[in-house]
Amino acid sequence: MIQVTKASGELEPLSLDKVRASLSRAGAQTETIDKVLLELKPKLYDKIPTREIYSQVFKLLDTYQPRQAERYTLKSALFNLGPSGHPFEEFIARLFTAMGYQTKTQVIIAGQCVSHEIDVVVQKGKDIDLIECKFHQRAGAKCDIKTALYVQARFEDIAQKYPGVYRQIWLVNNTKLTTQAIRYGRCKNMGLLAWHYPENEGIEKLIDQFNLYHLLKLGYSEK
Template sequence: MEKYNPTKIKRTCIRAGASREDADQIVKQVSARVKNGTSTQEILYMTLALLKKKVPSVGLKYDLKGAIMRIGPAGFVFEEMIAQILQEHGYTAKVHSMIKGGSGVIHEIDVIAGKSVSSQSGIESNIKYYSIECKYHNSPGIYTGLKDVLYTYARFLDLQDGFKKGYGPRFDQPWLITNTKFSPDVKQYAVAKGMRLLSWDYPRGESLPELIEAKKLYPITMLKNLDSNTQGNLAKANIIFCKTLIETKVEKLNQKTGISIRKLNEFIEEARRIIQ
């Protein structure tokens, strides 16, 4: 369980769009209610409730972490989400590829991503390819630990060996991505081995929520009246983000999902409020 950090609560509220004055008031109220043993999830719900009272639209955006945790319970939607986020940021991305390693073992790669690398002169040259492992957690306060980064790197080495033997494509760097946080030893190991990491708070300036917010890629699970059955129907139609929901013609959504046009229009209107 993470130790309660009022500075973190304030920073999160401001990042969600609350004023400093409102953020200070929320921190004061949350701090007065927190006791020894109060879980991270309880603090999250407490803060979210106060945010919604202050500024409803801000409250919706603060729920980003919870919304990602509601896309589960399995991680396959998270993998598709990561692929689409990377595509919005200029990568090519493909999910669930089966590739033979040098050992002869077939690996299922969560996401294969590629991006052109600029030379010192600023001219784009060759493409750098990443083998990506996604670690999804549907409850807060869970760290992605050392065994995950060790596995990711070991598999990358096997894929490299497979490329040398002509079994599969070239990979230049392994990448471990999670929707929660990494333990300190994961970061230390990744730096030593030249791996990329992406988590809720790392790397600073290009963390998962920052990549999401930069392109307004808020998940549909931020919609307050979305039940699990409707969410599943939208996911099957590859509608993961509010932005995609808005950009897709309602008649096409109706055909793909079986959701009534009236209900879809309600979701679309709410989605517009979230991404504004």
């Protein structure tokens, strides 16, 4: 039985079902999936890094369904915006522009107690929203309740200084949100946008809908 070496260094048995599922999530057709798996098999060897499988699968998928290959690598493409969070903020500004907002990045706004640097300020019609972007460098890092709490406190400090001016604050994250962060954010009427959240309107869906893959390729990347 072939084993794969995970990013953590752990070994686990190769699962072609997992590869099949990841291709399916990216929108590959059954026929394409079968071809990709057939061509992948001779490239596999014992203790192959998962990263290498992923890279091979991308190349194969790219020859048959390039658009789905972009989706397949979207998560990594977002991580590649790092290491700092600034390119992610610029990317989110472009995403909101595509959604019909006017945007400004890194705006200093006074609160009742202190001044705050807001990553992106967006406006559509009369509605002005504030956006706090959280960029995580690795999969598995979730945006937790402490982040949701401080984002809300920041909004309230500003709202107390300028009552009625800003509609809401958004917490936008390239990975997932914890259940507690979601519960708190919804309760406070915070805008939430993250990987797979909201369901079927997550950041991966919006990037696909507005076809913003080229921004990740051309990149604001610092590397």
